[in-house]
Amino acid sequence: RRRPVREVLFFPSPPSCTEELLAEAAGPGAAARSCPCPLPRADCSFRRLLRRLLSARRSLEICLFAFSSPQLGRAVQILHRRGVRVRVVTDAQYMGLRGSQIGLLRHAGIPVRHDQEEGYMHHKFAIVDRRMLITGSLNWTTQAIQNNRENVLVMEDAEYVKPFLDEFERIWEQYNPSNYRFI
Numbered sequence: 001r002r003r004p005v006r007e008v009l010f011f012p013s014p015p016s017c018t019e020e021l022l023a024e025a026a027g028p029g030a031a032a033r034s035c036p037c038p039l040p041r042a043d044c045s046f047r048r049l050l051r052r053l054l055s056a057r058r059s060l061e062i063c064l065f066a067f068s069s070p071q072l073g074r075a076v077q078i079l080h081r082r083g084v085r086v087r088v089v090t091d092a093q094y095m096g097l098r099g100s101q102i103g104l105l106r107h108a109g110i111p112v113r114h115d116q117e118e119g120y121m122h123h124k125f126a127i128v129d130r131r132m133l134i135t136g137s138l139n140w141t142t143q144a145i146q147n148n149r150e151n152v153l154v155m156e157d158a159e160y161v162k163p164f165l166d167e168f169e170r171i172w173e174q175y176n177p178s179n180y181r182f183i
Contacts, residue, residue, distance in 0.1 A: 004156035005052070005132055011150035013046035015039050018071045021047060025054040026078050045152070046145050049134070050075055052154050056084045056128045061168045063089045063123040066100075066139040073101030077108050088112040089171050091121040101140075113175035121171070125164055133161045 019035035041047075050071065053060070056079050067073065067090060080086045088105055092114040095102040106112050115121040125135035136152035138144050155161075173179070 007154040009045040009152040012146050013044045016044050017041050058129050059085045061087050061127040063125050065091050065122045066094045066141050068099040068141045072140045080110050086110045090114050132156050
C-alpha cells in the first residue's frame with residue numbers, strides 16, 4: 001500500500017515552464033513538443049500543485065473565489081477531455097473579470113455554478129477523485145501563484161475530505177439555477 005498524500009506547498013512559486021507537463025497530461029494524441037522558453041523546469045510548488053490536479057482519474061470538484069491562471073485552466077480542460085467529471089463552483093462577481101478562466105471552462109462544456117447572494121463565495125479548495133483535498137489561501141491566479149505569500153495543503157485523509165465534499169455538494173445544490181428566485 002502506498003502512503004497517503006500529505007504535502008504543504010508555499011507560494012510565491014518561481015516562474016517555471018509547465019508546457020511539457022501539460023502536453024504529457026493531454027495524452028498520446030496531443031502534440032508533445034519541447035518548449036523553447038527559457039523558464040526552468042525544476043520542481044516547485046506550482047508544478048507540484050499541477051501534478052496533483054492532473055492525477056485525477058474520475059472526478060474533480062473545484063470551489064474557488066478567483067480562477068484566472070491559464071495553466072490551471074488548461075489542466076482542468078485536459079482532465080475534462082480525458083473524461084474526468086469536473087464541476088466548478090465560483091463567485092459571481094469574480095468569474096466575469098478580465099482573464100477569468102470560467103468562461104473558457106463553460107465553453108469547454110464543464111458545468112459551472114455561482115452564487116446568487118450578497119457576500120462572496122470565498123472558498124478555495126479542490127477535491128481529486130473524492131479522496132484528495134487541496135485547500136489553503138491560494139486563489140488560482142497568476143498574481144497569487146507568482147507574487148503572493150500563500151499556502152496550500154494537500155492531503156488524502158477521509159476525515160478531512162468528507163466535510164469538504166459535503167460542503168461542495170451543499171453549495172452545488174444551493175447554486176442550482178433551478179433554485180434561483182427572481183423578483
